[in-house]
Amino acid sequence: MNPAAATRTYPEEKANDLALIKRVAGGDESAFSALFDRWQPVVRAVADRILADADEADDVVEETFWQAWRGAANYDASRASVQTWLLTIARTRSLDRLRARRRRREESADVTDEDGSSSISTLAADPNADSSSGAEHEEQSRLVRAALSALPAEQRTTLELAYFAGLSQSEIAEKMNEPLGTVKTRTRMALQKLRGSLADLRDDAS
């Protein structure tokens, strides 16, 4: 484990984020700059993974942080952490673009497999990732990858198709050739296990 990461606690990180977002809400550009530096690599990773297009990922990063700047005053900490808030914006923006791309391809009858089903391979070390990434996010990435690896393959695939490909439960059922009820059960079990595993791993790491 990265020793630097082990000395940090998640409550501390949340407090740092909250302090930053409060300053951003007050129009503090230096806080906005710090928020960008802190979360841009993770936001970019999500957009890259969903869109597989660096230019579009650029646009998503810009849109995400612009929305954060405009919406910081309305951020409600009781509803979601800053991390969840930012990453939800980034994912929604990315999936909007992915779905628009799919629609364009469907309209031109040139449908290609773009559902993220090959994404399981990315659970292995990503050779393109920069090893100098922020320690705390690297550590969090390690925890999530470990937790996902511990899931049965079909549960992991279900989660990835929902999160990274933005597929509905019906679409996942069709894709995996499984009954809809099975997919719903898998989704519930997988996300509950992921939540539990992350909590356990964080306890071990702290």
Place this chain on the structure above:
Amino acid sequence: MTNSPMRHDEARDLLAALALDSLDATNEARVRAHVATCGECAAELKDLRAAGAAMAFATQPRHDIERAAAVKGRLMARVQASKDAALAPPAMQVARSGGSFANRAALAAGILILASSSLSVMLWRDRATLRDALASLNERESSAKLSTDSLRAALVDRDKLIAGLTGRDMAMVRLTSNETQEAWALMFWNRATNGWTFVGHNLPVPKAGRTYQLWLVTANAKISAGTFAPGSNGEALVRATYQLGRDALKAVAVTDEPSGGVAQPTGAFVVIGAIQ
């Protein structure tokens, strides 16, 4: 398929799918309706959303220094521009109208022209100011490089906006509100470039945890054009690029949605307008 109230255990089983925005529209509405009245499910959903958001870390964070710097430059220029705009005097005043439908229609048409032309004048003036500032900085060279980059980004950004409003093949949709007469907006569709420019006025600030989401409505689909929040002055500017058939657009709408946006509209209309 039914719209009847969902039982607690039935809704609880679908919270994970909702947390991943993976439910179909009907089930999503039913689960959301239950969650709105059930503290236990609301707390569970919040937890599951956090776990779902952690999926972002399944891919290692990426440090692309050059791309990050370019995006950051554009963002900081937008931040500066928005601050400058907030300090500037209002560019136009819109009269409130009463009277007959014909008068209102005539006034509405006038407003469209005035709004479009006033906006263009304002933008051109803004552009000239930016260009002058850029020229001045270029003369001084070296030490002002960072500021120059920011202004250049702002100038390019403003040029794109002007192009989006002044193309040869433009369509315009006026959006109004049933709830708040003061709130209105225009959507400019540049069919040649597939560029969409939404300009909102007097929009109420969304409540905490809520955002506005812009939709392009066709006969068969409601296509998200992104989420936004107006400034404290009620003004909003949203740009998007989306290819749509010439006759496909039926209406444009803005709905009130949870922060982060949704796959399909679930909230109340803020403003809406049909294409003429």
